[in-house]
Amino acid sequence: MPHSSSRRHQVPDVKNQVEIQVGLVGDAQVGKTSLMVKYVQNIFDEEYTQTLGVNFLKRKINLRSTDIVFSLMDLGGQREFINMLPLASVGSSAIIFLFDLTRPETLDSVKEWYRQVYGLNNLAIPILVGTKYDLFIDMDKEYQKQISNTVLEYANVMNAPIIFSSTAKSINIQKIFKVALSKIFNLTLTIPEITRTGDPLLIYKKFGNQDRKSSKITTSSSQSSSSPASVSVSPRKSKSTITSS
Ligand SMILES: Nc1nc2c(ncn2[C@@H]2O[C@H](COP(=O)(O)OP(=O)(O)OP(=O)(O)O)[C@@H](O)[C@H]2O)c(=O)[nH]1
Ligand SMILES: [Mg+2]
Secondary structure, eight states: OOOOHHHHTOOOOOOEEEEEEEEEEOSTTSSHHHHHHHHHHOOOOSSOOOOOSEEEEEEEEEETTEEEEEEEEEEOOSGGGGGGHHHHHTTOSEEEEEEETTOHHHHHHHHHHHHHHHHHOSSSEEEEEEEOHHHHTTSOHHHHHHHHHHHHHHHHHHTOOEEEOBTTTTBSHHHHHHHHHHHHHTOOOOOOOBOSTTSOOEEOSSSSOTTOOOOSOOOHHHHHOOSOOOOOOHHHHGGGGSOOO
């Protein structure tokens, strides 16, 4: 069948597309919805609207020749929505645990959020995000130091990268998702870490790697079952389609 040489060399414009689900959990008013809306729509609203149940947004980004679709699941932080935690946990490749840097009790709650999530999905990569850094920066230096030290202890136990962020002032927002992506696909990230107390911390190199040992925090469901949780982690298996540089 005759056809021109230019046609013969045309490559079909078909991209790989990978969808990865990421859950956002944490106490009420820590800033989960704000972070998700900022990341997807670049909008920040000072007014609080309580999330009733689960919010869901998607954002597509490009990585080499692959489209990555982030499917973000944001669970309302009020206790009454805890029965919907499986929607944000099961099937997620990473779970972002958010706490408000100005309210230490919300960091304390991360323990319980982590325990609950781990019981549903012990394969997801945990990421620890301190929110409202714009307010935290004006707080007492000793308080800042104490919080930062406690966050490091949590990160060690959870094996979770740490990111301090401000949605209001657009600090470290994109980086949260870059870190998530790099951990899910085992890619090398070249963003410099920020480790000095008082700065918007970004510590990710030693935490959340796929060769990580399982966490010390156990739950009754994980103790009673010797098989891994039945969740979809297909993006982690398909890392061969995306190589790190
Ligand atoms: N100053 C400041 N305020 C923020 C920031 N992020 C969120 N807020 C405010 O904090 C309040 C709560 O934010 P939301 O995003 O609604 O909190 P949430 O975690 O989704 O709350 P629930 O839906 O109840 O679980 C809102 O008034 C936001 O405007 C931030 O980075 N800095
Ligand atoms: Mg919300």
